[in-house]
Amino acid sequence: xxxxxxxxxxxxxxxxxxxxxxxxxxxxxxxxxxxxxxxxxxxxxxxxxxxxxxxxxxxxxxxxxxxxxxxxxxxxxxxxxxxxxxxxxxxxxxxxxxxxxxxxxxxxxxxxxxxxxxxxxxxxxxxxxxxxxxxxxxxxxxxxxxxxxxxxxxxxxxxxxxxxxxxxxxxxxxxxxxxxxxxxxxxxxxxxxxxxxxxxxxxxxxxxxxxxxxxxxxxxxxxxxxxxxxxxxxxxxxxxxxxxxxxxxxxxxxxxxxxxxxxxxxxxxxxxxxxxxxxxxxxxxxxxxxxxxxxxxxxxxxxxxxxxxxxxxxxxxxxxxxxxxxxxxxxxxxxxxxxxxxxxxxxxxxxxxxxxxxxxxxxxxxxxxxxxxxxxxxxxxxxxxxxxxxxxxxxxxxxxxxxxxxxxxxxxxxxxxxxxxxxxxxxxxxxxxxxxxxxxxxxxxxxxxxxxxxxxxxxxxxxxxxxxxxxxxxxxxxxxxxxxxxxxxxxxxxxxxxxxxxxxxxxxxxxxxxxxxxxxxxxxxxxxxxxxxxxxxxxxxxxxxxxxxxxxxxxxxxxxxxxxxxxxxxxxxxxxxxxxxxxxxxxxxxxxxxxxxxxxxxxxxxxxxxxxxxxxxxxxxx
Amino acid sequence: xxxxxxxxxxxxxxxxxxxxxxxxxxxxxxxxxxxxxxxxxxxxxxxxxxxxxxxxxxxxxxxxxxxxxxxxxxxxxxxxxxxxxxxxxxxxxxxxxxxxxxxxxxxxxxxxxxxxxxxxxxxxxxxxxxxxxxxxxxxxxxxxxxxxxxxxxxxxxxxxxxxxxxxxxxxxxxxx
Numbered sequence: 001x002x003x004x005x006x007x008x009x010x011x012x013x014x015x016x017x018x019x020x021x022x023x024x025x026x027x028x029x030x031x032x033x034x035x036x037x038x039x040x041x042x043x044x045x046x047x048x049x050x051x052x053x054x055x056x057x058x059x060x061x062x063x064x065x066x067x068x069x070x071x072x073x074x075x076x077x078x079x080x081x082x083x084x085x086x087x088x089x090x091x092x093x094x095x096x097x098x099x100x101x102x103x104x105x106x107x108x109x110x111x112x113x114x115x116x117x118x119x120x121x122x123x124x125x126x127x128x129x130x131x132x133x134x135x136x137x138x139x140x141x142x143x144x145x146x147x148x149x150x151x152x153x154x155x156x157x158x159x160x161x162x163x164x165x166x167x168x169x170x171x172x173x174x175x176x177x178x179x180x181x182x183x184x185x186x187x188x189x190x191x192x193x194x195x196x197x198x199x200x201x202x203x204x205x206x207x208x209x210x211x212x213x214x215x216x217x218x219x220x221x222x223x224x225x226x227x228x229x230x231x232x233x234x235x236x237x238x239x240x241x242x243x244x245x246x247x248x249x250x251x252x253x254x255x256x257x258x259x260x261x262x263x264x265x266x267x268x269x270x271x272x273x274x275x276x277x278x279x280x281x282x283x284x285x286x287x288x289x290x291x292x293x294x295x296x297x298x299x300x301x302x303x304x305x306x307x308x309x310x311x312x313x314x315x316x317x318x319x320x321x322x323x324x325x326x327x328x329x330x331x332x333x334x335x336x337x338x339x340x341x342x343x344x345x346x347x348x349x350x351x352x353x354x355x356x357x358x359x360x361x362x363x364x365x366x367x368x369x370x371x372x373x374x375x376x377x378x379x380x381x382x383x384x385x386x387x388x389x390x391x392x393x394x395x396x397x398x399x400x401x402x403x404x405x406x407x408x409x410x411x412x413x414x415x416x417x418x419x420x421x422x423x424x425x426x427x428x429x430x431x432x433x434x435x436x437x438x439x440x441x442x443x444x445x446x447x448x449x450x451x452x453x454x455x456x457x458x459x460x461x462x463x464x465x466x467x468x469x470x471x472x473x474x475x476x477x478x479x480x481x482x483x484x485x486x487x488x489x490x491x492x493x494x495x496x497x498x499x500x501x502x503x504x505x506x507x508x509x510x511x512x513x514x515x516x517x518x519x520x521x522x523x524x525x526x527x528x529x530x531x532x533x534x535x536x537x538x539x540x541x542x543x544x545x546x547x548x549x550x551x552x553x554x555x556x557x558x559x560x561x562x563x564x565x566x567x568x569x570x571x572x573x574x575x576x577x578x579x580x581x582x583x584x585x586x587x588x589x590x591x592x593x594x595x596x597x598x599x600x601x602x603x604x605x606x607x608x609x610x611x612x613x614x615x616x617x618x619x620x621x622x
Numbered sequence: 623x624x625x626x627x628x629x630x631x632x633x634x635x636x637x638x639x640x641x642x643x644x645x646x647x648x649x650x651x652x653x654x655x656x657x658x659x660x661x662x663x664x665x666x667x668x669x670x671x672x673x674x675x676x677x678x679x680x681x682x683x684x685x686x687x688x689x690x691x692x693x694x695x696x697x698x699x700x701x702x703x704x705x706x707x708x709x710x711x712x713x714x715x716x717x718x719x720x721x722x723x724x725x726x727x728x729x730x731x732x733x734x735x736x737x738x739x740x741x742x743x744x745x746x747x748x749x750x751x752x753x754x755x756x757x758x759x760x761x762x763x764x765x766x767x768x769x770x771x772x773x774x775x776x777x778x779x780x781x782x783x784x785x786x787x788x789x790x791x792x793x794x795x796x797x798x
Contacts, residue, residue, distance in 0.1 A: 019664075152663075181663050225651045314796055321789065380664035388655050414685065417659065417678045477674060478659040540666045591668045602672055605656060 019151040021379035023371025028087040029211030033138040034372035058082040059122035079262040081120045088212040089127040091168030132175035152181040154375040158213040159185035160233035181378040183479045187217035189370030190336040202331035210337035212238040218323040224386035230322035239339030245304040247272035254292035333357040400437035421473040430462035457486040457495040533583040629683040639760040752781040
């Protein structure tokens with residue numbers, strides 16, 4: 001439907017300004033960036049015309065950092081300083097890393113808050129910092145292609161990423177100087193990319209097997225709304241594991257022993273990967289390592305990877321059950337991720353869902369394309385677009401209660417944003433503090449769940465056990481990020497944390513790293529701050545002017561109206577002053593002054609929305 | 623949130639137990655289209671915060687109305703009764719016996735020759751009971767019988783938990 005924009009005389013709408021937005025698929029093996037131009041999604045390439053940026057970062061002693069193909073080429077020669085599959089480490093603790101397996105060709109050292117760092121010749125590097133390097137390259141690529149600074153980006157993450165991993169990804173974006181419009185789940189992004197050409201309705205399963213992560217999501221698409229019904233997966237399972245399984249077999253055949261040095265390990269993995277890729281098209285491929293020569297058949301590969309694929313299929317069954325539907329009810333199965341090229345994967349997925357999976361969008365590109373489409377919507381380039389994504393949290397959130405048990409507050413697969421409050425009480429007479437331990441996971445025992453944060457509510461007035469009433473409130477925002485507050489209701493004592501998961505960076509660290517990265521570019525920082533404030537001021541100015549013109553007379557009395565008008569004029573003047581602190585202060589003032597007006601407008605539109613329904617009912621004769 | 627008197631009003635639905643779930647979801651989508659934070663990303667921080675609050679509220683309302691148990695609990699609350707109030711539910715010994723035997727049946731599933739089939743049997747039983755209780759509640763609610771309704775909700779709570787346990791066991795059996 002095409003809507004004509006009708007404006008009152010003298011109130012012609014501002015000519016629509018196209019904003020620069022991109023979608024970034026920050027992958028385990030490769031990363032991509034896409035944008036929407038003239039309504040069509042398009043992948044952005046480097047100067048040599050490559051779309052894929054290998055997610056490889058190499059640190060050199062002279063401080064130089066290489067990212068992408070150049071780093072990838074040094075993989076075998078310089079394994080200790082060349083970081084691959086960084087995504088497997090982001091937001092994870094030393095304990096998780098051990099579980100990822102022993103075949104790691106890096107030296108890992110413990111960084112802050114138990115977070116592992118890579119030891120390189122350029123110092124200890126956190127997975128967040130390494131990811132930021134990859135993002136920086138993609139930002140540069142985008143800005144040169146779009147001819148100016150970015151207004152924002154959508155970055156995709158595996159649906160099964162937990163709080164820590166999401167937060168760490170966002171930290172990496174902050175370090176790269178990128179404004180994140182939204183963290184978007186990869187399968188949801190893929191569904192958007194498919195939904196676009198299909199204009200479909202119905203149930204979609206997205207099977208997403210990347211280099212290091214596996215996701216399954218079940219979505220319902222109706223009238224432009226993508227509603228995620230359930231999601232599941234394994235954030236430490238992917239095509240890399242196929243390589244490792246095959247490398248292990250080759251190592252055994254060639255009698256290489258267990259004590260390979262990092263150089264040999266890398267070489268063997270590269271060999272295995274090449275063989276795996278060859279077997280996607282042929283039945284048999286020759287392999288030679290050291291003085292061993294042999295060949296690998298597809299059926300051998302199948303045998304090696306079947307247990308891994310079986311794990312993904314279990315997750316599929318679980319996701320279907322969570323969504324309350326049968327495999328046969330799925331209308332479309334979308335395949336995402338380079339590892340779905342593996343012949344056996346396609347075969348097994350076809351068996352489980354009883355239908356041919358969709359492969360018509362390149363499985364490597366589909367996530368970036370979906371992210372770009374969503375970025376275009378979010379940044380405001382597609383007014384009138386009806387697409388909406390309703391996403392869920394992948395893992396339950398809760399707190400520790402007596403006896404080391406996890407009490408769930410928000411269940412997995414709950415649509416976000418969401419808030420939940422629950423009351424707890426003291427269990428000792430005169431207790432004046434309560435420790436709150438925030439957890440994520442499905443298991444009953446605290447020790448089986450991931451610890452996200454701990455904080456204390458202090459200064460509770462001493463009372464008899466059981467008479468204090470402590471309300472703990474969980475709030476998960478649209479990015480899936482959690483904040484928790486606790487409040488004693490009798491005395492009003494309150495405490496609050498934005499859950500910076502134990503393995504993420506704390507604010508000080510992010511600030512420090514940001515400062516370090518800006519030491520050479522202080523002016524840049526000033527300019528960026530000014531620009532950010534101007535953008536915010538412009539937005540506020542534009543929005544409030546439009547709102548005043550539309551609803552000001554109806555919802556405000558004369559005095560209120562005049563007040564806002566004056567505040568707005570001031571803001572317009574200060575905006576061009578070039579002093580970012582002044583602008584920030586005025587933005588704050590105008591925001592505060594117009595808060596009540598905004599609330600009234602929201603309420604009015606809810607009433608309108610409700611009234612709209614009753615008209616529908618009359619129309620349909622209900 | 624002072625915009626409506628109750629969750630039903632949010633979606634423009636009549637206050638009753640047997641609601642049209644399709645209508646509920648359509649109206650939920652309509653509201654989301656308007657208020658979801660994605661619709662307000664390019665707006666000011668204040669509007670983004672408001673949109674997040676409203677969406678959170680709408681999600682909460684939708685979640686409670688969609689679930690047969692939570693919808694019943696919510697209606698019970700509207701009738702002035704608290705579903706946690708045990709004095710209202712005078713559970714009869716027969717139901718206690720039934721609870722025990724169902725729990726036993728579930729415990730025996732692991733040892734059964736055909737675990738999957740016996741689990742399915744318990745699941746079918748629980749599902750049909752749960753559905754019957756929903757019909758009972760609807761009828762009790764419509765004649766404003768608070769006591770019976772509270773009793774039915776307590777039974778529904780039992781079956782809801784049982785169904786969750788069955789689901790958990792299904793996962794466990796899958797994993798081996």
